[in-house]
Amino acid sequence: MVPSFGMAKSSALKVLKLSERRSEINPNDESGLILPQVLGNIEFKNVHFSYQAGPDSEVFDNFSLKCVAGGITVLVGPPESGKSTAIALLQRFYDPVKGSVSLDGHDLKTLNIQWLRSLIGVVQQEPVLFNTSVRENIAYGDNSRFVPQEEIEASAKRSNIHDFIKSLPQGYDTSCGTMENQFSSGQKQRIALARALLRNPKILLLDEATSALDKKTEQIVQDGLHKALSGTTCLTIAHRLSTIQTSDKIVVVHRGKVTEESEMSATKLDPNDIFEIHGSIPMAVFPEA
Template sequence: SVFRVFFALTMAAVAISLSSSMSPDSSKASNAAASIFAVIDRESKIDPSDESGRVLVNVKGDIELRHISFKYPSRPDVHIFQDLCLSIRAGKTIALVGESGSGKSTVIALLQRFYDPDSGQITLDGVEIKTLQLKWLRQQTGLVSQEPVLFNETIRANIAYGKGGDASETEIVSAAELSNAHGFISGLQQGYETMVGERGVQLSGGQKQRVAIARAIVKDPKVLLLDEATSALDAESERVVQDALDQVMVNRTTVVVAHRLSTIKNADVIAVVKNGVIVEKGKHDTLISIKDGVYASLVQLHLSAST
């Protein structure tokens, strides 16, 4: 009887000791779980599944940003834009340039309504985008970013995702041809059925970017958004991808965010962003001739870094 009591007390002491040692880990796990569920349960201010709003029958692609002020919710003390105004004519290409952190990529985020401006209006063909159906609005835009996100699927499936997975074979091949991707895809052993691997690891940087371009244009968007689309590529890959972009930009309203001179110098309009506003706007030859101009200084800095 004494032995049983001793054994029970010993086992209880061991259990208490083990549970005490795990207490810090349990506390960390509880806090981590609370943080995760807070993110999962958070309701977005902009509901991507909301099907209310207008749908335009014919889209030309005229875009205007009127007196835009904006700061990120996570950094409420930092003003990204203060009374920014910008007009983009349908079918034209505008390049946004400026120092890092000046808000160039933020323009693209606002155009897709990932965020709404604190004040001011953004319009598409004269209609405020807040009044448009969000899903429809995003279908009118094709985005190509610096690091394309490819899924662990076939090349065919990754391109088709640009149209919600509902693209026909003809549309997929046509988009691949226009983006200079059809040639290398056809040269692969399994062609369009080639698995790209997690985040596209089976493809080179230039190949991934061309697949991303094909995905962006398979839905035939009226507006093309290029966010540093060639900045992570080597010179040869950049040339091939830039050739593809030059083809798909024809007759589309295109907003280009880039640092490289080769990407922006042929734009119809170059807008220089600084301190939350557009400080210079015009074609390359005009801006480069402005003595002590912001654009001229950026170009000189780029050329110095390249040599």
């Protein structure tokens, strides 16, 4: 009993200490530039980065990448090569140790952080649904205003989830809190995608956001995205060949660096061509091929 109490006390102290930690980047900081116009050009320039938990292990080692405004850039590469870190840096969850990340030529560190994040829509591989209705989960994509039902349904249609929602007994009033475990991973991803699209983001970050969809559904969603993303800069992380079909640029990330990239149309490439582009990367990057 006493040893168990001692272990619990030690664990509680660690939790309390962790809760007292504050981010070096203040998410409520009201200072910084707000650009009058956003094109959406993104650049990582000579970025070096490592997490505090492993300061001696660089995630990015002179990482450089340009994402053209309005284009779809796809990052491919083996696990733990730094792809998700790129998305985290763009949202300013962290700052580079060296180098810079910029939007339309302005270092992200000089921009108003709340404004910057309001420009970005994000969908993760394992999205979070809140304990409220499907309607409110999607509307939360733009919580700065009241969102009419027509806009909610339009976003749901773009992510190919509208028909499924309408088939539920309570439709858009269905509680995600009670239904979350009954939703498939693909359905959760499409609800989260509808939420991200609702705000009409200037930058859309997709971290394997369609990984749980079957090929047919993913193709429908990709086609819808391609039509809906006019003027939006999209950075996508992919492990499946089908995900890159509508991309403008394919970038291979390996050991914290961009090792290869191609701007040729992905729709004209077969799997063997793709593997020639990133011959140094294991074929498991695209397991469906």
